[in-house]
Structures are given as structure tokens and as C-alpha cells.
Amino acid sequence: MGIFDVLFSAFGPQNWWPAESELEVIVGAILTQNTNWSNVEKAIAALKNSGLLSLPALFEADNKTICTAIRPAGYYNQKTKKLKAFADHIIHNWSGDLDAFLSRPLPELRRELLSLYGIGPETADSIILYAAEKPIFVVDRYTYRLMTRHGLYSGHYDYERLQSLFMNALKPDVPLFQEYHALVVKLGKSFCRKEAICQDCPVGQRDI
DNA sequence: CACCAGGCAAGTA
DNA sequence: TACTTGCATGGT
Numbered sequence: 609m610g611i612f613d614v615l616f617s618a619f620g621p622q623n624w625w626p627a628e629s630e631l632e633v634i635v636g637a638i639l640t641q642n643t644n645w646s647n648v649e650k651a652i653a654a655l656k657n658s659g660l661l662s663l664p665a666l667f668e669a670d671n672k673t674i675c676t677a678i679r680p681a682g683y684y685n686q687k688t689k690k691l692k693a694f695a696d697h698i699i700h701n702w703s704g705d706l707d708a709f710l711s712r713p714l715p716e717l718r719r720e721l722l723s724l725y726g727i728g729p730e731t732a733d734s735i736i737l738y739a740a741e742k743p744i745f746v747v748d749r750y751t752y753r754l755m756t757r758h759g760l761y762s763g764h765y766d767y768e769r770l771q772s773l774f775m776n777a778l779k780p781d782v783p784l785f786q787e788y789h790a791l792v793v794k795l796g797k798s799f800c801r802k803e804a805i806c807q808d809c810p811v812g813q814r815d816i
Numbered sequence: 817c818a819c820c821a822g823g824c825a826a827g828t829a
Numbered sequence: 830t831a832c833t834t835g836c837a838t839g840g841t
Contacts, residue, residue: 624822641823647839648822682838686824728824748822793822 611754611814612784615791618810619798622790625738630706632661633739637731638690639681651681663704666695690726697724710740718744729767737789743780746789747771750796758811777816 627633632652639648654677655661660669674688681687702709710717717740721732733746747770755761755770763769778784799809 637822640821642821642836643823643838644821644840646821650839680838682821683823683836684838686836690824726824730823734822746822750822789822796822 609814611811611816612788612791614810614812614814615795616787619791619794622787622794624786624790625734627738629661630710630739631663634694634735635661635691637734637738638694638726639678639687641683641687641726641731643682647680647682651678654678654680663695663698663706666691667699686726693725694727710735714740714742714744717742729771733771737782737785741782743782743785745771745774745778745785747774748789748793750792751789753796754792754811757809758813760816774816 625633625636627636635655636648636652639651652661655674658673658677659665660674660677666674671685671688671692674691675684678684678687678691698704698706698709709720712720714736718732718736721727721735722729727735730746730748733744736742736744737746747767749765751770752761752765755773761770761773774788778788795809795811
């Protein structure tokens with residue numbers, strides 16, 4: 609039994625990403641940067657209520673309008689710039705065709721995402737895995753915590769290194785990667801907070 | 817009151 | 830290259 613099986617047995621399917629469209633995944637991925645998901649839900653609900661959850665609407669709306677809607681998610685000035693930068697890119701470079709953008713080969717898509725303002729490795733990979741549904745493993749601080757505390761990784765936080773541990777150990781499998789990342793986050797929220805030190809962590813000493 | 821949340825960009829040395 | 834710092838709200 610590897611880590612995945614233990615997490616799945618302990619927590620069951622997480623059914624990520626909670627969103628109704630590709631764009632909602634992308635917007636959520638940007639809004640959740642260093643931000644509690646419950647706050648993101650409020651921001652996304654506000655965007656929907658204001659009719660702002662579309663590429664043209666995000667592109668055309670005043671910064672102030674978007675700021676007001678996404679305020680609960682924090683960093684609203686920066687995140688407004690990020691949302692507009694994404695909408696701008698798809699509209700001007702892809703004629704607003706989000707599906708065409710997401711349908712490209714994974715390495716190209718990843719490079720292009722990373723070139724955009726406000727999209728770093730975790731946000732890019734979340735978009736690739738949950739919106740484009742292509743097989744890449746999403747790493748985050750919880751992944752780092754999990755791996756270091758179980759002696760499977762040492763050294764400072766290095767996104768690419770952590771990612772390759774999983775990618776080298778697992779066959780590319782979109783549903784598996786989707787569920788795995790969600791379960792790691794679930795574990796982190798449940799047990800691996802700073803003060804908890806994984807006291808009741810179900811993982812124990814296991815391989816990836 | 818302090819600390820954290822499903823990071824990233826920009827500045828410094 | 831390798832650290833810092835700013836960004837900001839809402840829950841515990």
C-alpha cells in the first residue's frame with residue numbers, strides 16, 4: 609500500500625476541482641493563491657452574481673468592479689491584474705477560444721501558462737490537471753510537509769524536484785493525479801498543520 | 817492577540 | 830543565485 613491508497617481509504621474520493629467550467633477552475637486557481645478556499649468560494653459567487661465569470665466580462669470590466677467582487681479572497685488588487693492578464697491573453701492570442709488554448713500539448717501549454725503574469729508552477733499545473741485534464745502532478749506546501757515529515761524528501765522547498773518524485777514513481781494518470789493532489793490537501797488540512805505534527809496522520813512510513 | 821490559508825512577483829545583495 | 834518583502838481578507 610502506497611500513500612495514495614492509505615489516503616484514499618482514510619478520506620475517500622475528494623471529487624476535485626469543485627467548479628462548473630474550465631474558466632471557473634482557472635479563476636479559482638488564481639484566487640486561491642495563499643488563500644483559504646472558503647474565501648475563494650465567496651469571491652467566485654460574487655463574480656457569478658455580477659456576470660463577471662467570462663473572458664470578455666473579465667477583460668472589459670473596470671479593475672474596481674473586479675476588485676469589489678473578489679475582495680473576500682484577499683490580495684484583490686494583484687488578483688484583479690492576474691485575472692485580467694489571463695483574459696487579455698486568451699482574447700488576443702487565442703481569439704477568446706479557451707478550449708483551443710487548453711488543447712495544446714502539455715509542455716507548450718505549461719510554458720505559455722508560466723509566461724503569464726500571476727501564474728507560477730502550482731497555478732499552472734492546477735490549470736493543466738483540472739481544466740485541461742492533462743497528466744501533471746500538482747505540488748504544494750502540503751506536499752512538501754508530507755514528504756519531509758515522512759523522510760521521503762530533504763532540503764528546501766523545490767517545486768520541480770518534489771514534482772519529479774511523484775512523476776517518476778507514477779504512471780501518467782489524470783484521475784489518479786487529480787485525486788492524489790486533493791487527498792494531500794485534505795491530509796494537510798486535517799492533520800499536518802504546524803501544531804499537530806501529524807499525530808494521527810494515517811500515512812506512516814510509506815512509499816509514493 | 818497571533819497565525820494560517822490549495823503563491824507569486826519584484827526587489828535586494 | 831538566494832534570500833526578503835508586499836500583497837489582504839476571513840477563520841480559528
